[in-house]
Amino acid sequence: MIRVIMNQFSRILIVLSPLPCFLSIPCWGHGGSVGTSAGGLGQLAIIVVAAITLFSLFLVFAHQKKGWSILITGGGGYIGSALIPKLLKNKNQVTVLDPFLNSGKALEKVEGYVSLKKVKGDLANIKTLERALDGCDAIIHLAHNTDMQDGIYHSNNNSQNNAKTFHDLVKIAKKAGVKRFINASSFEVYGNNIENEATEEHQPNPLTSFAKYKLLCENILQKERAPGFVTCTVRSGVTYGRAPYTRLDLIVNAMVYSTVENRHITINNKAQNYPIIHINDITDLYLIILNQADTQIDGKTFNAVGQNLTAIEIGNIVNDAVDHEIRYDIKSHDNASTVRMSSYKARKGLGFKTRYTLQNSVHKMVAEFRNKLNS
Template sequence: MKILVTGGAGYIGSVLVPELLAAGHEVTVVDNFMYKQASLGHVCAHPKFDLVRGDVRIENVMKPLIAQADAIIPLAAYVGAPLCARDPVGASSTNHDAIEMMLRHVSQEQRIVMPTTNSAYGTGDENNYCDENSPLKPISLYAIEKVKVEQMLLQHPNAISFRLATVFGMSPRMRIDLLVNDFTYRAVNDRFIVLFEAHFKRNYIHVRDVVRAFIHGFDNFETMRGQIYNMGLSSANISKLELCQRIALQVPDFTFLEAPLGKDPDQRNYIVSNEKVEATGYRTAYTLDDGIRELIKGYQMLKNTQYGNV
């Protein structure tokens, strides 16, 4: 297929694009490179790869690119609550308005596989349990916009929504701010962390398993289209305290303390069922321990010394 990937130079996209090319697809990426990343240099030699430096919010840029595609993976977004809170106008125009504009220009035959977020669950029921039928209680602007977009997306007859768990693992466009990545970075470099509301749980998934999910969606599109699927690692519905304990197995001198007072600004707390996507034959390939091991190696390369003297 000819696949258009918006935001394809980002954290997920820079892992996804090489895999789509390896599967034989023609891939066009549109990205504004807002993080000054050069994360797709390793695929520029591929004859089926094309790259457009552009903004997904500009209709004149997107309309011809959409028209040429058999399928679209819209990754371009302001991702995460802190970034959206800092620039709410940019967040809404990218996360909502650009998707609305894209949906005006896609045909009924074109396929869309889109990441949304399981952070939309906010807090689960009395058991903190959530499946695809659970009520949505988005807390952050990011989650609120993703809920609106998912509702629009499912009006399209050829769309799949993957509600992603919190992603972890190394990527050419690295994000150290994601929770597993962040805690592992602190363990490796600071050896210390203070936890607020350490019992809060959430679900996690390796970035390469997210990529495998997109490919699985295309491979099984006729049976999966028109549906929402939670996409997470079923063995990783764990609390922040349990996450730190898992990291400490590989970083033995990592110390973590629970703060007796104070609140986490991120009030998400839920256990997510991934049974629906597993019933389609999808299985994750990377464990949480695999990801922590990978990150420890990766952080030998990444040192956040931009504002330090050593």
């Protein structure tokens, strides 16, 4: 911004620099003394230059793109730790609502931003939620976006309770004047044993309590959609890659970390398919959606996947990235889900292109995990 202003100011001075000299020509005063006439006109020239400069600066500020004031629920977790720095660098105001069970370590690198506000608390607390929503015009809902292995969703009661909390969030957000609600969902809503890559039109068939909860949230958000309240859902594959706060229980991260630390990979079902996406790609997609026109995203669902790989394919790619032998521990679980997913809709409709593959990022992950273990 400062550079833009200085460049604009310099251009104006260059264009107008001859003006005081021109105004001080004796004949301009119609017979009057050069001193009095030139002095008054010189002052006038300075005023003209200043006025034009101020007007130009006003135009610069007026044409700057206004950022969003965004509430990130669950922003103290894995995805939030990578997304929030990008939002702040793009001149957005960011409020994070999170219990910060990791002591806020996820956001340590952005603590200095005055445009960052942290609200410690529970999403189910209405007063806390209202305080966090104050002044926000957009939400990216990352809270309750846990992995399928987490026991918190292993009962239907928990799913129903969390769905009620989500519904309260949506209604309070609408009342508070939020204009855009982006909801993080999961590939798990598709179920398993899908022959082809699932598109957004594929009939959901959630099998786990977590997947059923996620589909409930999608349906709630769709019903609450209204003019002036734009809604969008992202069905993400399993995220991988290092971030300021990295989850080590997700399939790719777990394999890489176990390989580096223990020289050992556990594979529960080698034929199980995983749609995966790099942390930088999924966070880029949220930025793309946030800055789309309403008509491009309103009421729509987008899959987010970089690659579809089996567990054994992931293991082999990780194995190839290290310089020592790895021991495989292959188990079999008959109820393992098999899902392949397509991101064609996001590519065609939003121009979203993933930049990372496991093959071109795994070596960096190995090096980063080694540095972490040795530090």
